[in-house]
Amino acid sequence: MTDDIDQLLIKALMEDSRRSLKALAQLSGLSSPSVSERLRRLEERGVLTGYTVEIDPRCFGYQLQAIVRVRPLPGQLQEVERQIMAIPEFTECDKVTGDDCFIARLHVRSMEQLDTVLDKLNSHAETNTAIVKKTPVKRRLPPMA
Known part of the structure:
Protein backbone atom coordinates (compact mmCIF):
# COMPACT_ATOMS: atom_id res chain seq x y z
CA MET A 1 0.00 0.00 0.00
CA THR A 2 0.94 3.62 -0.27
CA ASP A 3 0.66 6.26 2.40
CA ASP A 4 -0.38 9.90 2.09
CA ILE A 5 3.16 11.09 1.30
CA ASP A 6 3.61 8.44 -1.41
CA GLN A 7 0.30 9.53 -2.94
CA LEU A 8 1.32 13.19 -2.79
CA LEU A 9 4.59 12.36 -4.60
CA ILE A 10 2.78 10.28 -7.23
CA LYS A 11 0.25 13.05 -7.90
CA ALA A 12 3.03 15.63 -8.15
CA LEU A 13 4.89 13.47 -10.66
CA MET A 14 1.71 12.90 -12.68
CA GLU A 15 1.34 16.68 -12.97
CA ASP A 16 5.00 17.10 -13.97
CA SER A 17 7.26 14.06 -14.25
CA ARG A 18 10.29 16.37 -14.50
CA ARG A 19 9.95 17.74 -10.97
CA SER A 20 13.26 17.72 -9.19
CA LEU A 21 13.91 15.85 -5.96
CA LYS A 22 14.35 19.23 -4.31
CA ALA A 23 10.90 20.39 -5.48
CA LEU A 24 9.32 17.09 -4.36
CA ALA A 25 11.07 17.40 -1.00
CA GLN A 26 9.72 20.91 -0.49
CA LEU A 27 6.24 19.78 -1.46
CA SER A 28 6.26 16.78 0.88
CA GLY A 29 8.22 18.23 3.79
CA LEU A 30 10.85 15.49 3.50
CA SER A 31 14.54 15.69 2.69
CA SER A 32 15.72 15.02 -0.86
CA PRO A 33 17.37 11.71 0.16
CA SER A 34 14.11 10.61 1.82
CA VAL A 35 12.12 11.44 -1.32
CA SER A 36 14.67 9.58 -3.44
CA GLU A 37 14.37 6.51 -1.21
CA ARG A 38 10.56 6.59 -1.33
CA LEU A 39 10.61 6.83 -5.13
CA ARG A 40 13.09 3.95 -5.33
CA ARG A 41 10.82 1.78 -3.14
CA LEU A 42 7.75 2.71 -5.22
CA GLU A 43 9.67 1.69 -8.35
CA GLU A 44 10.83 -1.61 -6.80
CA ARG A 45 7.25 -2.46 -5.76
CA GLY A 46 5.99 -1.73 -9.27
CA VAL A 47 3.84 1.22 -8.18
CA LEU A 48 5.85 3.63 -10.34
CA THR A 49 6.50 1.90 -13.65
CA GLY A 50 8.03 4.76 -15.59
CA TYR A 51 8.34 8.47 -16.18
CA THR A 52 7.05 9.89 -19.42
CA VAL A 53 6.76 12.85 -21.73
CA GLU A 54 3.49 13.96 -23.28
CA ILE A 55 3.43 15.50 -26.72
CA ASP A 56 0.73 17.06 -28.85
Missing part, protein backbone atom coordinates in the same frame (compact mmCIF):
# COMPACT_ATOMS: atom_id res chain seq x y z
CA PRO A 57 0.52 14.85 -31.97
CA ARG A 58 -0.80 17.84 -33.94
CA CYS A 59 2.66 19.40 -33.68
CA PHE A 60 3.86 16.49 -35.84
CA GLY A 61 1.08 16.82 -38.38
CA TYR A 62 -1.33 14.27 -36.89
CA GLN A 63 -4.55 16.20 -37.23
CA LEU A 64 -6.98 13.32 -36.66
CA GLN A 65 -7.35 10.96 -33.75
CA ALA A 66 -9.63 7.94 -34.01
CA ILE A 67 -10.92 5.16 -31.81
CA VAL A 68 -11.15 1.90 -33.70
CA ARG A 69 -13.10 -1.15 -32.57
CA VAL A 70 -11.59 -4.23 -34.16
CA ARG A 71 -13.32 -7.58 -34.60
CA PRO A 72 -10.94 -10.20 -36.05
CA LEU A 73 -12.31 -12.69 -38.56
CA PRO A 74 -12.37 -16.31 -37.34
CA GLY A 75 -8.86 -17.62 -36.71
CA GLN A 76 -7.25 -14.20 -37.21
CA LEU A 77 -6.91 -12.97 -33.60
CA GLN A 78 -3.12 -13.33 -33.31
CA GLU A 79 -2.53 -11.93 -36.80
CA VAL A 80 -4.68 -8.87 -36.09
CA GLU A 81 -2.90 -8.27 -32.77
CA ARG A 82 0.47 -8.57 -34.53
CA GLN A 83 -0.61 -6.11 -37.23
CA ILE A 84 -1.92 -3.55 -34.74
CA MET A 85 1.36 -3.74 -32.85
CA ALA A 86 3.31 -3.27 -36.10
CA ILE A 87 1.39 -0.20 -37.31
CA PRO A 88 2.97 2.84 -35.60
CA GLU A 89 -0.11 5.05 -36.04
CA PHE A 90 -1.82 2.90 -33.39
CA THR A 91 -0.75 4.60 -30.17
CA GLU A 92 -2.83 2.55 -27.71
CA CYS A 93 -4.69 -0.71 -27.88
CA ASP A 94 -6.68 -2.72 -25.36
CA LYS A 95 -7.70 -6.35 -25.78
CA VAL A 96 -11.27 -6.47 -24.48
CA THR A 97 -14.22 -8.76 -23.91
CA GLY A 98 -17.39 -8.51 -25.96
CA ASP A 99 -18.08 -8.53 -29.68
CA ASP A 100 -14.92 -6.57 -30.48
CA CYS A 101 -11.58 -8.02 -29.41
CA PHE A 102 -9.58 -4.79 -29.55
CA ILE A 103 -10.25 -1.12 -28.93
CA ALA A 104 -7.43 0.97 -30.30
CA ARG A 105 -6.51 4.64 -30.56
CA LEU A 106 -4.63 5.91 -33.56
CA HIS A 107 -3.35 9.20 -34.90
CA VAL A 108 -3.25 10.07 -38.60
CA ARG A 109 -2.50 13.10 -40.70
CA SER A 110 -5.52 12.80 -42.99
CA MET A 111 -8.62 10.79 -43.86
CA GLU A 112 -6.65 9.22 -46.70
CA GLN A 113 -4.02 8.00 -44.23
CA LEU A 114 -6.80 6.63 -42.01
CA ASP A 115 -8.09 4.59 -44.96
CA THR A 116 -4.57 3.34 -45.73
CA VAL A 117 -4.01 2.23 -42.13
CA LEU A 118 -7.37 0.50 -41.83
CA ASP A 119 -6.94 -1.19 -45.23
CA LYS A 120 -4.02 -3.11 -43.69
CA LEU A 121 -6.49 -4.81 -41.34
CA ASN A 122 -9.38 -5.36 -43.77
CA SER A 123 -8.43 -8.87 -44.90
CA HIS A 124 -8.18 -10.03 -41.28
CA ALA A 125 -10.80 -8.03 -39.36
CA GLU A 126 -13.87 -5.85 -39.39
CA THR A 127 -13.38 -2.34 -38.00
CA ASN A 128 -15.66 0.36 -36.68
CA THR A 129 -14.10 3.81 -36.44
CA ALA A 130 -15.05 6.96 -34.54
CA ILE A 131 -13.18 10.25 -34.99
CA VAL A 132 -12.30 11.93 -31.69
CA LYS A 133 -13.65 15.49 -31.55
CA LYS A 134 -12.45 16.37 -28.06
CA THR A 135 -10.97 14.63 -25.02
CA PRO A 136 -12.76 16.02 -21.96
CA VAL A 137 -10.97 13.58 -19.63
CA LYS A 138 -7.32 12.97 -20.42
CA ARG A 139 -5.51 10.00 -18.95
CA ARG A 140 -5.55 10.32 -15.18
CA LEU A 141 -5.03 8.27 -12.07
CA PRO A 142 -7.89 6.36 -10.54
CA PRO A 143 -8.68 7.38 -6.95
CA MET A 144 -5.89 6.14 -4.69
CA ALA A 145 -7.88 6.12 -1.47
Whole structure:
Protein backbone atom coordinates (compact mmCIF):
# COMPACT_ATOMS: atom_id res chain seq x y z
CA MET A 1 0.00 0.00 0.00
CA THR A 2 0.94 3.62 -0.27
CA ASP A 3 0.66 6.26 2.40
CA ASP A 4 -0.38 9.90 2.09
CA ILE A 5 3.16 11.09 1.30
CA ASP A 6 3.61 8.44 -1.41
CA GLN A 7 0.30 9.53 -2.94
CA LEU A 8 1.32 13.19 -2.79
CA LEU A 9 4.59 12.36 -4.60
CA ILE A 10 2.78 10.28 -7.23
CA LYS A 11 0.25 13.05 -7.90
CA ALA A 12 3.03 15.63 -8.15
CA LEU A 13 4.89 13.47 -10.66
CA MET A 14 1.71 12.90 -12.68
CA GLU A 15 1.34 16.68 -12.97
CA ASP A 16 5.00 17.10 -13.97
CA SER A 17 7.26 14.06 -14.25
CA ARG A 18 10.29 16.37 -14.50
CA ARG A 19 9.95 17.74 -10.97
CA SER A 20 13.26 17.72 -9.19
CA LEU A 21 13.91 15.85 -5.96
CA LYS A 22 14.35 19.23 -4.31
CA ALA A 23 10.90 20.39 -5.48
CA LEU A 24 9.32 17.09 -4.36
CA ALA A 25 11.07 17.40 -1.00
CA GLN A 26 9.72 20.91 -0.49
CA LEU A 27 6.24 19.78 -1.46
CA SER A 28 6.26 16.78 0.88
CA GLY A 29 8.22 18.23 3.79
CA LEU A 30 10.85 15.49 3.50
CA SER A 31 14.54 15.69 2.69
CA SER A 32 15.72 15.02 -0.86
CA PRO A 33 17.37 11.71 0.16
CA SER A 34 14.11 10.61 1.82
CA VAL A 35 12.12 11.44 -1.32
CA SER A 36 14.67 9.58 -3.44
CA GLU A 37 14.37 6.51 -1.21
CA ARG A 38 10.56 6.59 -1.33
CA LEU A 39 10.61 6.83 -5.13
CA ARG A 40 13.09 3.95 -5.33
CA ARG A 41 10.82 1.78 -3.14
CA LEU A 42 7.75 2.71 -5.22
CA GLU A 43 9.67 1.69 -8.35
CA GLU A 44 10.83 -1.61 -6.80
CA ARG A 45 7.25 -2.46 -5.76
CA GLY A 46 5.99 -1.73 -9.27
CA VAL A 47 3.84 1.22 -8.18
CA LEU A 48 5.85 3.63 -10.34
CA THR A 49 6.50 1.90 -13.65
CA GLY A 50 8.03 4.76 -15.59
CA TYR A 51 8.34 8.47 -16.18
CA THR A 52 7.05 9.89 -19.42
CA VAL A 53 6.76 12.85 -21.73
CA GLU A 54 3.49 13.96 -23.28
CA ILE A 55 3.43 15.50 -26.72
CA ASP A 56 0.73 17.06 -28.85
CA PRO A 57 0.52 14.85 -31.97
CA ARG A 58 -0.80 17.84 -33.94
CA CYS A 59 2.66 19.40 -33.68
CA PHE A 60 3.86 16.49 -35.84
CA GLY A 61 1.08 16.82 -38.38
CA TYR A 62 -1.33 14.27 -36.89
CA GLN A 63 -4.55 16.20 -37.23
CA LEU A 64 -6.98 13.32 -36.66
CA GLN A 65 -7.35 10.96 -33.75
CA ALA A 66 -9.63 7.94 -34.01
CA ILE A 67 -10.92 5.16 -31.81
CA VAL A 68 -11.15 1.90 -33.70
CA ARG A 69 -13.10 -1.15 -32.57
CA VAL A 70 -11.59 -4.23 -34.16
CA ARG A 71 -13.32 -7.58 -34.60
CA PRO A 72 -10.94 -10.20 -36.05
CA LEU A 73 -12.31 -12.69 -38.56
CA PRO A 74 -12.37 -16.31 -37.34
CA GLY A 75 -8.86 -17.62 -36.71
CA GLN A 76 -7.25 -14.20 -37.21
CA LEU A 77 -6.91 -12.97 -33.60
CA GLN A 78 -3.12 -13.33 -33.31
CA GLU A 79 -2.53 -11.93 -36.80
CA VAL A 80 -4.68 -8.87 -36.09
CA GLU A 81 -2.90 -8.27 -32.77
CA ARG A 82 0.47 -8.57 -34.53
CA GLN A 83 -0.61 -6.11 -37.23
CA ILE A 84 -1.92 -3.55 -34.74
CA MET A 85 1.36 -3.74 -32.85
CA ALA A 86 3.31 -3.27 -36.10
CA ILE A 87 1.39 -0.20 -37.31
CA PRO A 88 2.97 2.84 -35.60
CA GLU A 89 -0.11 5.05 -36.04
CA PHE A 90 -1.82 2.90 -33.39
CA THR A 91 -0.75 4.60 -30.17
CA GLU A 92 -2.83 2.55 -27.71
CA CYS A 93 -4.69 -0.71 -27.88
CA ASP A 94 -6.68 -2.72 -25.36
CA LYS A 95 -7.70 -6.35 -25.78
CA VAL A 96 -11.27 -6.47 -24.48
CA THR A 97 -14.22 -8.76 -23.91
CA GLY A 98 -17.39 -8.51 -25.96
CA ASP A 99 -18.08 -8.53 -29.68
CA ASP A 100 -14.92 -6.57 -30.48
CA CYS A 101 -11.58 -8.02 -29.41
CA PHE A 102 -9.58 -4.79 -29.55
CA ILE A 103 -10.25 -1.12 -28.93
CA ALA A 104 -7.43 0.97 -30.30
CA ARG A 105 -6.51 4.64 -30.56
CA LEU A 106 -4.63 5.91 -33.56
CA HIS A 107 -3.35 9.20 -34.90
CA VAL A 108 -3.25 10.07 -38.60
CA ARG A 109 -2.50 13.10 -40.70
CA SER A 110 -5.52 12.80 -42.99
CA MET A 111 -8.62 10.79 -43.86
CA GLU A 112 -6.65 9.22 -46.70
CA GLN A 113 -4.02 8.00 -44.23
CA LEU A 114 -6.80 6.63 -42.01
CA ASP A 115 -8.09 4.59 -44.96
CA THR A 116 -4.57 3.34 -45.73
CA VAL A 117 -4.01 2.23 -42.13
CA LEU A 118 -7.37 0.50 -41.83
CA ASP A 119 -6.94 -1.19 -45.23
CA LYS A 120 -4.02 -3.11 -43.69
CA LEU A 121 -6.49 -4.81 -41.34
CA ASN A 122 -9.38 -5.36 -43.77
CA SER A 123 -8.43 -8.87 -44.90
CA HIS A 124 -8.18 -10.03 -41.28
CA ALA A 125 -10.80 -8.03 -39.36
CA GLU A 126 -13.87 -5.85 -39.39
CA THR A 127 -13.38 -2.34 -38.00
CA ASN A 128 -15.66 0.36 -36.68
CA THR A 129 -14.10 3.81 -36.44
CA ALA A 130 -15.05 6.96 -34.54
CA ILE A 131 -13.18 10.25 -34.99
CA VAL A 132 -12.30 11.93 -31.69
CA LYS A 133 -13.65 15.49 -31.55
CA LYS A 134 -12.45 16.37 -28.06
CA THR A 135 -10.97 14.63 -25.02
CA PRO A 136 -12.76 16.02 -21.96
CA VAL A 137 -10.97 13.58 -19.63
CA LYS A 138 -7.32 12.97 -20.42
CA ARG A 139 -5.51 10.00 -18.95
CA ARG A 140 -5.55 10.32 -15.18
CA LEU A 141 -5.03 8.27 -12.07
CA PRO A 142 -7.89 6.36 -10.54
CA PRO A 143 -8.68 7.38 -6.95
CA MET A 144 -5.89 6.14 -4.69
CA ALA A 145 -7.88 6.12 -1.47
